[in-house]
Amino acid sequence: MARADKQAAVAEIAESFSDSAGAVLTEYRGLTVKELQDLRRSLGANANYAVVKNTLAKLAAKEAGIEGFDELLTGPTAIAFIKGDVVEAAKGLRDFAKANPTLVIKGGVLDGALLDAKEIAKLADLESREVLLGKLAGAMLASLSQAVYLLNAPLAQAARLAGALEAKAQEDPSILAGGAGTPAAAEEAPAADEAAAEEAPRPRGCCRRGRRADRRLRPG
Template sequence: MARPDKAAAVAELVDSFQESTGAVLTEYRGLTVKQLQDLRSSLGENAHYAVVKNTLTQIAAKEAGVAGFDDLLTGPTAIAFINGDVVEAAKGLRDFAKANPALVIKGGYLDGRTVDVSEISKIADLESREVLLAKLAGGMLASLSQAAALFQAPLAQTARVAAALQQKAEQDPSILQGGAGEPAAVAEEPVAEESTSTETPADDEAAASTEA
C-alpha cells in the first residue's frame, strides 16, 4: 500500500475509533464473501464491520487513544465499530458466531477500556435499549392507568349519587326544595285578639259614675 493510501486508511480508522461507542475485534478467516455480507446486514445500523490491516490498526488505535489492542491484533482481523446500541451489536455478533463458527470474537474496547470475550458475552445477554424503553413505557402506562382509575373512581361515585338524586327528584319534586317529601305545614302561633273597643279607661269611669 502506497504511503498516501496508508495515511488515508489510518485516518479513516482513527475517525472510526473516535466516532464509535465501542469496537469488537474478530477473526473472520474461513468466512465467505456472502457470509461477510450477511454479517454486515445483520448488524444493521448498530455497527459497521470492516476488514483491517493489523499494523495500520495499531497506529490508528494509538492516535485515537485506544490502548490494549496489540495482543488482539493477530491473524486476519475485522472490527465491528459500534455506532448504536452496544448490547444489540454484541447480540448480533454473538448470534452470528454461533451460526457461523468461523467468526471468532477476540475482544473489544468499550467505555474507554478493553474487554475480553466473556465480558462481551455478558453484554450480549443484557436487555437491549429498545426492550428497556418498552418496559419503561409499559410501566409508565400502567402507572397512568392506575392514576386515571384513582381519578375516575370519585367521579363515578358522584355520577351515581347524582343519578340517584335525579331519579328521586323525578318521583318527588319537593326534594329539590330541600324537603324529603311534602313539606310539613308550618304551625302558626295563636295571636291574641285585639280589643275593638275605642273606649278609654277614663270613659269607663265616667259611665260608671253616671249610672250611680
C-alpha cells in the same frame, strides 16, 4: 504501502473508532468471502464490519485515545464498528459465531472501556433497546391508566350520587326545598289534632255530671 496511504488508512480507522458507540474485534480466519458478506448483511445498519491490518489498527487506536488494545490485535483481524444499537450488534456477532465457529470474538471497546470476549457475550445477552423501550412504554401506560382511574373515581362517585338525588327528587320534589313537605306535615299534625279536639262538641252527659259533682262539693 506508501506513507501517505498509510496515514490516510490510520486516520480513517481512528475516525471509525471515534464515531462509533463501540467496537468488537474478531478473528475471521477461515471465513469465505460469501460468509463475510453474509455477516455484514446480518449486522445491517448496526455496525460496519471492516477488515484491518493490525499495525494500522494499533496506531489508529492510540490516535483515538484507546489504550490496552494492542494485545487483542493478533491474527487476521476484522473490527465491527458499531453505529447503531450496541446490544443488537453484539447479538448479531454472537449468533453468527454460533453458526460459523471460525469467527472468533476476541473483545472490544465500549465508551472507551476495554471488554473481553466474556463481557461481549454478556452484552449480547442483554435486552435490546427496542425491547427496553417497549417495556418502559408499557410501564408508563400502566401508570397513566392508574392515574386516570384515580382521578376519575371521585367524579364517577359524584355522578352516581347526583343520579340518585335526581331520581329521589322526581319521587318527592320537596327534597329540593331542603327536605320540607312530608316531614313538615308530619310535625304539624299534632297541633292540628289539638285544635280539632277543642272545637269538637262535648257529649251531653259530661256537663251534667260535672255540675252535680260541683253541688255536692259546695258547703251547706
